[in-house]
Amino acid sequence: MIYSRTAAGERFAATSPVCVEIYNDAPLSYLTATAHTLLAELTAHAIVVPTTTRTPAQYGRIDLPSGPHRYAVTSNGGAILVDGQPDPVWRDHIDRIGAAAGPPVGAVVDELAGRVNDSWVRSLRTADDLFCYLVVDTDQQPGDFVAEWRGWCEPRGWNVSQQGRKIYTMPNAVTKSAAVREVHARLTADRTLHADSVVLAAGDGVLDIDLLEYADLAIRPRHGELEETRWQHPEVAVTAARGITAGEEILTWFHQHATSTAHPDMTAAQRTSTCTTS
Incomplete structure (x- = not known):
């Protein structure tokens, strides 16, 4: 949904972009003006x-x-955030299944650190004590690195994917679909959503595949x-669109499907749970 200036594409200036993220006192991420309005309106038809x-x-x-x-x-x-705060019950669940499935993130980071060097890696970071990622110079990155690193990770319950300058190393136990399934279950249990409500999703990377396949409909x-x-x-x-205007098209698609997939007994807010990735 949100795009950096670089990722936005050539139509950036023509879309009246709205900044939705400031980092180090500088604007970082944007929505088009139309997408900004569509996302605000979507909450009337779906749980976002x-x-x-x-x-x-x-x-x-x-700032969505x-x-x-x-x-x-x-x-x-x-992590599942509930009113902005990480839910400890879900995190305990993730920590338990992760510990049973493979080596901890510290051991993976140590192995990874021994395989890279400063000639092409700008940083090696650990995220939320769950997974790690590299920020790389893609022009200098060895062509066989991802395949070789994947060969070490996969037998140990971890997976590897590259999205631009970032190479993610993720435990198989940590998936978007599992967390969204849990959120959907909670929303149906408390009757915020109807039991027959559908899940709509959007995503653009390998780490989104499980979510796209789990959703009833996706884009x-x-x-x-x-x-x-x-x-x-x-x-x-x-x-059909690429770059930042694809966000408008996705939100238009969400609107169309959020209003057309309703069970006859549902109120508008009970119809759909929509999951937008960034």
């Missing part, structure tokens, strides 16, 4: 659950027009990691 690989602190920098949201999913599903933009790998799914639509 922002879903992101960002940590809670990184997500907290974003329809916020604050009762629920958000951060840390790629490792991805015609750019990003999934476009580069030509990933397709019969229940996942693809935008």
